[in-house]
Amino acid sequence: MDPFAEITRLRRGLDDGEFSSRELAEFYLSRSRQLNPQINGYINLSEDRALAQAAAADARIAAGEAGPVTGIPLAHKDIFCTRGIPTTCASRMLASFVPPYDATVVERLEGAGAVTLGKANLDEFAMGSSNENSYFGAVSNPWDTSRVPGGSSGGSAATVAAGMAPIATGTDTGGSIRQPAAFCGVCGLKPTYGRVSRYGMVAFASSLDQGGVLGRSAADIAMLLAQFAGPDPKDATSHPESDPWLNALREMPDPEQALTPSDGLRVGLPKEYFAHLAEAGHLDEASKLFESWGCTLTEVSLPHTDAAIPAYYVIAGAEASTNLSRYDGVRYGHRCSDPVSLEDLYQRSRTEGFGAEVKRRILTGTYALSVGYFDAYYLQAQKIRRLIQNDFLTAFESVDMILAPTAPGVAFAKDDLTADPVAMYQQDLFTIPASLAGLPAMSVPCGVQDNLPLGMQLIAPHFAERTLLAWSHRFQQATDWHTRHPTLSEAAT
């Protein structure tokens, strides 16, 4: 069995009786048990649940009632609540938390017959760009285990890149799907804010958080996205209108026919992004290909790009500081031993339960919302956010899609940036603006540098995921970057 097969291929194998869902689940579980000691992509494998779901999927397939993802195994970022299975957010605070409910994303995927292999590692509460902030240990980049996989969905990216899962869910607040996808040589889509329900997805920064997918190809991502995107009455911020394109895609066993790009695409290259690239050449091949397909490429300006990182860390920190107030040691989660008073219970439970980066963001966020600082920080950041949204709206008057780098470079070495949070935050320079604007954006493998993958980022107007997926698919029909994978020794533990 090929651990790097796309799920469109697995679908055919399941339907043709080449293998059963149970065999597929067992294969990935076994490979994951062998590789996890070096990759640390999973926090938990949910073997019992996976095998039971696989058996149910096999019955559905045999009865001719299979949908596009029935029997397809996948990993969930361990920030999506899974009923009866620990959901830790890679935090000591929630190390033993078992939710009594499923996130909407999990519920819809399992309802469609997908098989949950386990819970993927991440930066604690999705705060980080290197997946070094996990209570359960750092994740290694499968291409070079001395390097980081990116973050915060580093576990999702690494499990897919290492063939420990064919596809995985992730969440993106400021680049947490796209940057690890780029570092690990896989595809990652952050949908439009409001496209995917946030119910049961543990909140980091509510106005930015968005669930998405990391997979091998645009076709795979389209296939999975269609199963869980769409309105959810449990999330007031989910977009209330469903998308006919996604509705049709939801029923297709092969997404190919839904991924035909329209002609005459106008592509914008944001000059402010390229100004920050040390090596400007890594999108040259992609640019030439787009031109060869009749697209027009023009330079666009997103003038407020440099203000994005500070604005993001104020807004995300502010929201996080109150989102994480519920972890107080009173009802669930970590509680310190023998508290002597209520203050003591709060202080020690939170001091012990949260890691350094989470505390840093709670503190900066609390500061930004405090009397006397609110106007200077929070309100100012909201104004910048509006300016950045306007930058994109203006750009999208003359182009249909933006082509940009995903990250400033390839995956960096572990411990390189841990001592310098600001340098770490700079990693998100190209991904944060689209997050602030709520736009759909996608990272697609587009090259290799020093034997490490490079990613290109495509950004489209609100709810234009179709543009991103169709053009990525066209790109992947013409290139083979997405089919490359690292060489891993299953025995090396």
Next chain:
Amino acid sequence: MAPPGWEAVIGLEVHVQLATRSKIFSGAPSAFGAAPNEQACVIDLGLPGVLPVLNEQAVRMAVTFGLSIGATIHPYSIFDRKNYFYPDLPKGYQISQFAHPIVGPGSLTIQLPNGERKTVGITRAHLEEDAGKSVHDAYPGLTAIDLNRTGTPLLEVVSEPDLSSAAEASTYFRQLHSLVRYLKICDGNLAEGSMRCDANVSVRPVGTTELGQRTEIKNVNSFRFVERAIDYEIERQVGVLESGGEIKQQTLLYDADQDETRPMRSKEYSEDYRYFPDPDLLPVHITEAVIAEIRDGLPELPAQRQQRYVDEYALSSYDAGWLTEDPAVADFFEATTSACGDPKLSANWIMGELSAALNREDVAIDTAPISAGELGTLIARIQDGTISSKIAKTVFEALWQQEGSVDAIIDARGLRQLSDTGELTAIVDEVVTANPDQVEQFRAGKNKVLGFLVGQVMKATQGKANPQQVNTLLRERLK
């Protein structure tokens, strides 16, 4: 009343618990009295990843209230997070409305006990969720937490500091209570905490305009206690100031047993709640069409009903106010009146006999053992001379004991008034013959003695005679 030379400045914040079926941000039921934590769902518990979804019914109720006080309804309002840590606040923040409340300025005109009217400004009313309850006496050395109340929808109604005495404050609270029950947005059950009041109180020398330092009395849930707490606090503040002291900004609790206010926590520093818009909830948008629809559905309000009683039934303003305060009482009155056709007698019976019995037995009017129809029939029997007013009280008691219908009780107990003049004349003759001394005295000009003789006749008839008729017959007999 404030002591001579001083005046009080009072504003009330009243938390009105909205009578929605489910909570403001979750589908859990909001009924009172379930076993601890049985009515708290994962959203109320603040588990990771759960999200609030606004209950539209709560929004409509807030709009209903706003329209009833002639307030501005803001087309856009925003839910904010009010951040603080407390064990019965599961999320570590309360979802409330801070900068942009749903209901803007309005006013409520109240009628004071002396009949005067006063218009009290209402600054704003905003929607928020209630917190849970900490129970400190359930387990020794431990605090128990009951989250059933968490997420119960509240409308916080903030008045201007327009009230100048404890009596005015309690009247305002009462009439607000009446209004929300008319609007059917609150069950008005004070004992279950359906309306809770915080009072901001300050005093200043008469003739000055600068406001004194205020204190806040928290969480009073009865009309009487509001009045007593404020009276106590006014006196305390004046005492402190007159002895050269200074009022400290304080939050106070009223202890009804001791009849005093006591500091709850001193606010040496002002708490920073770090309000900011809740990113989990969209701004609430209320269209003109919805406002118009709700306005069309507004019921008759207490003040309008009171005026109608004065105009239509010729009742005094006081009686009309008494009868219309509680919509259930007013409904009962109207049904009684339509059964007997006499609004004045209906009012007297409801405000007298019925109200006394309800108080004595501690029953609500809508669960009283006497229906409005029966009371109307009883009154009709007085009007048609079947029974006397005095006998009617006996029948009323029998009705209360559910001995049967009005007519059945009159017949079973033989209470029908003696109207046969022949029979009554015979009894009058007997009484005159049996009391020669009194008859002598009456004839000598002692008119008072007549009362004694009437009483003897009434006694002989077991009260069934018409006293008016007896009076007439006796006078004729003794001429």
